[in-house]
Amino acid sequence: xxxxxxxxxIRIAESLKKxxxxxxxxxxxxxxxxxxxxxxxxxxxxxxxxxxxxxxxSGLEVCRKIRSTGSEIPIILLTAxxxxxxxxxxxxxxxxxxxxxxxxxxxxxxxxxxxxxxYKSSVSTITFGDNTLNLITRIITTPKAQIKLTDKEFDLLKxxxxxxxxxxxxxxxxxxxxxLPFTPQTNIVEAAVKNLRKKLEEAIEQKFIxxxxxxxxxxxxx
Amino acid sequence: xxxxxxxxxIRIAESLKKxxxxxxxxxxxxxxxxxxxxxxxxxxxxxxxxxxxxxxxSGLEVCRKIRSTGSEIPIILLTAxxxxxxxxxxxxxxxxxxxxxxxxxxxxxxxxxxxxxxYKSSVSTITFGDNTLNLITRIITTPKAQIKLTDKEFDLLKxxxxxxxxxxxxxxxxxxxxxLPFTPQTNIVEAAVKNLRKKLEEAIEQKFIxxxxxxxxxxxxx
DNA sequence: TCAAAAAATGAAAAAATTTTCATCATTCTT
DNA sequence: AAGAATGATGAAAATTTTTTCATTTTTTGA
Numbered sequence: 001x002x003x004x005x006x007x008x009x010i011r012i013a014e015s016l017k018k019x020x021x022x023x024x025x026x027x028x029x030x031x032x033x034x035x036x037x038x039x040x041x042x043x044x045x046x047x048x049x050x051x052x053x054x055x056x057x058s059g060l061e062v063c064r065k066i067r068s069t070g071s072e073i074p075i076i077l078l079t080a081x082x083x084x085x086x087x088x089x090x091x092x093x094x095x096x097x098x099x100x101x102x103x104x105x106x107x108x109x110x111x112x113x114x115x116x117x118x119y120k121s122s123v124s125t126i127t128f129g130d131n132t133l134n135l136i137t138r139i140i141t142t143p144k145a146q147i148k149l150t151d152k153e154f155d156l157l158k159x160x161x162x163x164x165x166x167x168x169x170x171x172x173x174x175x176x177x178x179x180l181p182f183t184p185q186t187n188i189v190e191a192a193v194k195n196l197r198k199k200l201e202e203a204i205e206q207k208f209i210x211x212x213x214x215x216x217x218x219x220x221x222x
Numbered sequence: 223x224x225x226x227x228x229x230x231x232i233r234i235a236e237s238l239k240k241x242x243x244x245x246x247x248x249x250x251x252x253x254x255x256x257x258x259x260x261x262x263x264x265x266x267x268x269x270x271x272x273x274x275x276x277x278x279x280s281g282l283e284v285c286r287k288i289r290s291t292g293s294e295i296p297i298i299l300l301t302a303x304x305x306x307x308x309x310x311x312x313x314x315x316x317x318x319x320x321x322x323x324x325x326x327x328x329x330x331x332x333x334x335x336x337x338x339x340x341y342k343s344s345v346s347t348i349t350f351g352d353n354t355l356n357l358i359t360r361i362i363t364t365p366k367a368q369i370k371l372t373d374k375e376f377d378l379l380k381x382x383x384x385x386x387x388x389x390x391x392x393x394x395x396x397x398x399x400x401x402l403p404f405t406p407q408t409n410i411v412e413a414a415v416k417n418l419r420k421k422l423e424e425a426i427e428q429k430f431i432x433x434x435x436x437x438x439x440x441x442x443x444x
Numbered sequence: 445t446c447a448a449a450a451a452a453t454g455a456a457a458a459a460a461t462t463t464t465c466a467t468c469a470t471t472c473t474t
Numbered sequence: 475a476a477g478a479a480t481g482a483t484g485a486a487a488a489t490t491t492t493t494t495c496a497t498t499t500t501t502t503g504a
Contacts, residue, residue: 091336097319114313124346124358135358136346136380150491151373158358186494190451195492197452213450213501372461408464412481417462419482435471435480 001025001116002044006036006062007051007078016049019105033057037065045073046119047112050095052079060093067094074115078103126161128221131204133157145203152177153196160209160219169216193217223247223338224266228258228284229273229300238271241327255279259287267295268341269334272317274301282315289316296337300325348383350443353426355379362425369425374399375418382431382441391438415439 003020005027007013013029020027028043030036032055040048048066052059059077066075077090077098090098096115099108124135131142138154140147149157155177160168170189174180177192197209210218225242227249229235235251242249250265252258254277262270270288274281281299288297299312299320312320318337321330346357353364360376362369371379377399382390392411396402399414419431432440 091332096336096340110313114318152492187451188493191453191493194452194454211451211500374462409481410463413463413483416482416484433470433481 001046001112003027003112004030004036004039004043004045004048006030006033006048006054006059008032008054009051016105016108019109023109031055033059033062036062040066040071040073046116048073048075049108049112050075050077052077052090060089063090063093063095072119074112074119076108076111076115126158128161128164128208128219129204129206131221133161140200140203142204147199147203149199152192153199156192156196157200160217161221164219164221167212167216167218172216223268223334225249225334226252226258226261226265226267226270228252228255228270228276228281230254230276231273238327238330241331245331253277255281255284258284262288262293262295268338270295270297271330271334272297272299274299274312282311285312285315285317294341296334296341298330298333298337348380350383350386350430350441351426351428353443355383362422364426367425369421371421374414375421378414378418379422382439383443386441386443389434389438389440394438 003025005013005016005020007016007029008031010031013031017027017029028039028045030039034056036048036050036054037057050059050062054062057065059079063075063077066073074096075094077095078101079090079098080101096119097111099111126133126135131140133140133149135158138149140149156173159173159176171183173189174183178184178188193209197207200206200208208219208221210220212218225247227235227238227242229238229251230253232253235253239249239251250261250267252261256278258270258272258276259279272281272284276284279287281301285297285299288295296318297316299317300323301312301320302323318340319333321333348355348357353362355362355371357380360371362371378395381395381398393405395411396405400406400410415431419429422428422430430442432442434440
């Protein structure tokens, strides 16, 4: 996970960073509010740990600015204050959570996980390999191009992605993608698979759908 | 908003309920863990306020049981304990937030709003009137029927729904729905609006898209 | 290795969607 | 109230998507 630590107290920031790295995550430190905004423009993070008291721009102001750009990145405010009005202010400013100092690293980590889990499930995309399918726009973003899927292509790919790595029978594809209770007399499934393969392989030089003779298909990705 | 208060201390529960009603929400009280689960099976709520210490089943157990059913309803735990391990436990059990007693009503309300807002944005549907558009399947569920939208119908309706109640110019529709930087020479927008209106009005006897002469359109719903 | 079964493919056909265009209706301005 | 501008509509045309079908290729097992 990519974590941005916006904290001016070097000791606290460094200690957090060390712990994050140890836990297998990546972490970067921003020393004030302005730097936080600058860094966030350039790099995508999964979570922002944001100190309430910081030079130049307060955490609250940073929080509001970020939300005003439309970003929904999970933000956890670090605060030394405990009075209720500040908690309310924090949530109203668009923070997802806050932690009162002093805190243990375990608590920080638990909250980051909770908040990131929620965020992930709220983003309507599915990733496979270096590619991302946006479930709303039905556009696949690859490192090189964008692919817009048709209705059937989308339904089929989504079914594959929802069952990544497991064998999928043609019967189950018929049921899910065409809503047919019976297996059709034509080779409609094979044809649809062919169309999808062609579309994917034209843009991404990689094979995703493997045929299991006599059984069905498997989708590989990650 | 529909709020379920799972709390065995009658005084606290009643006080919360009174405040919620005053704030224009609906609230129901469940007196123990079992009752909470029973009520939740029958009625859909927007938020669950869940006391940690309750007879029969603890809040934590209730929380786990609810999550194990796959429900993602926002849960806020009410706890009298302050030690860190319990906070971590709460979040791990699947709670979205927790409030330490004693709390002010303002804090409860702020957290409910924050958590409900997040939940809402994570559900991939948009509601208008008695109808719900599923953004993934692109199916509108009305009290009477299901309508499957085509590509352009969906793009257009989504743009309308994202801008409910405000005037939308044809130029902005061109930009958003067709990605055109210029206004086309044909009446393509009017035609698309016509098609969408027809589809909606065939299934729902109600007019949603109003024309503002010389300006554009407004979508009504709610 | 060979025949049978299963799957893939290209091209045509069919179906659905989107766009255009000519015409009709409505709204606004004076 | 009349003319001009704007918007709505039905039907046809164009385009795109989906399906079918005949044929080729691949896989499996004897």
